[in-house]
Amino acid sequence: MPASDTQKKLSLAICDFLRTSIENGTISSDDAEGIEVAIQCIGEAFGVNPDEGNSAYSIKPQNLASIFEVFLNTQKKVSSGPKPQASAEPRLSDEERKAQAESFKAQGNKKMAEKDYAESISLYTKAIELDSRSAVYYGNRAAAYSQDGQHELAVADAKKAIEIDPNWAKGYSRLGHALFCLEQYEEAVAAYEKGLELDPNNASMQTSLNASKAKVNANADARGQAANRDLDNAGSSASSSAGAGAGGLPDLSAxxxxxxxxxxxxxxxxxxxxxxxxxxxxxxxxxxxxxxxxxxxxxxxxxxxxxxxxxxxxxxx
Known part of the structure; x- marks a missing residue:
């Protein structure tokens, strides 16, 4: 495909720039011969004659260097000027934010039912981002974290829910469950007892409280048995030492x-x-x-x- 007029003008301008650079000493005499060969090659490749001063494709009296300088100045002005501001997203009203948050919560509840805990956590998080003063959103995410095995995060969310609404019994239930899973049974007992103060007829919470107390008692019994074993071992060691005559000494009584x-x-x-x-x-x-x-x-x-x-x-x- 033959070169276009624009390409011919550009190639001839390049040849003119290179030849001018030879004449003004920008290109050393040692490199001049090689550049002259390059000029002839460019001319042949684009179908122009670099030696023809009045060529139809010449851009004189302009030259490539002056055109490029204009371009750089223009680019500098554009980059230093005020940047166009990104269009701001339309601000939602409080009612719209709460409506969207409720939508995310409902979707999270659905994913919980499907046992897709990771997605439910993501949806509850979106609801919290829209309405961070809802104890329910934190409580629901605490439940999702517990189901996903992330009990430490469940504890943090349950405590946040209680902080927002100290009278929400389910927040204490969520906290008790997470603490139980972390084997912090005494703390779980305290959480369930507080929840039952707010909701005395909650049978599920009462069952969980009983299970937590059973764990506390079992741990206490285990500690007591271990202490008794330590005492028995210490007594046996003392008896052995006494029988040996305080480190193997003979009976010197007579x-x-x-x-x-x-x-x-x-x-x-x-x-x-x-x-x-x-x-x-x-x-x-x-x-x-x-x-x-x-x-x-x-x-x-x-x-x-x-x-x-x-x-x-x-x-x-």
Whole structure:
């Protein structure tokens, strides 16, 4: 397809621009030869003669550079001027907003019946965006969140519903259900009890309250049994330790012919022991003896120790 007149004019203007750039030194002499070849190629491709000064397709006295500068200036003015404002959506009246919100709620209820919980959540959200002061919309979305397993979000929506309308019993029912699912049974009991104060004849809420209380009692019983097991284990450990003679010590009650029980209960011995234990060296020695049954047994069988103990007790030598 032959080039159009517009294309020929543009191509000739390009050739003129390139040749002028060679003449004014914009293009270096090293590149000039290559550009001249390019000029001839453009002319042949578009069917124009770059060397014909008075060609019918010439745009002189204008040139490509001046035309492009006009374009850039125009573009700059357009971009710096005031931007056209987007047409604002028509403002809805309060009645229209509430009507649309109710429509979204009704659609959400339908999706709940179809067990399409994700879509019902989306529709209830649209209703809330139109009317954020409706406890019912938050309560319904709380129910949808619970059915979808998102119990934390259900708790937040139920609390919001109660904040908007503290006398709406169903808000407490929604809260109790979400808390029960989160295994927060004591909090669920409190929510159901408050709901029943507002709606005493609600059989469903009463059943839920009973189930929550049963869970609280079961948890209390489990904690009590665990505590008893811990006490039993501690008692068994203590008995084992006592039977082993405080860490494996032998029964020393009659070593050296002495009654160790009498020695240990003698006030003079206790006073002497307390004074000795104030000395760090003596305390370390006593600790070493208590941890070494053989050494303690040998000491108690020593006649001199037995004699000293007898003198202290005022008994036999």
């Amino acid at each position: 070593l050296g012919g002495m009654d160790l029980g009498s020695i240990m209960s003698n006030p003079m011995f206790m006073s002497m022991a307390q004074n000795l234990m104030k000395d760090p060296k003596m305390a370390a020695m006593a600790q070493n003896l208590m941890s070494n049954p053989d050494a303690l047994k040998e000491m108690m069988n020593n006649p001199e120790v037995a004699s000293a103990a007898a003198k202290m007790m005022g008994g036999r030598k």
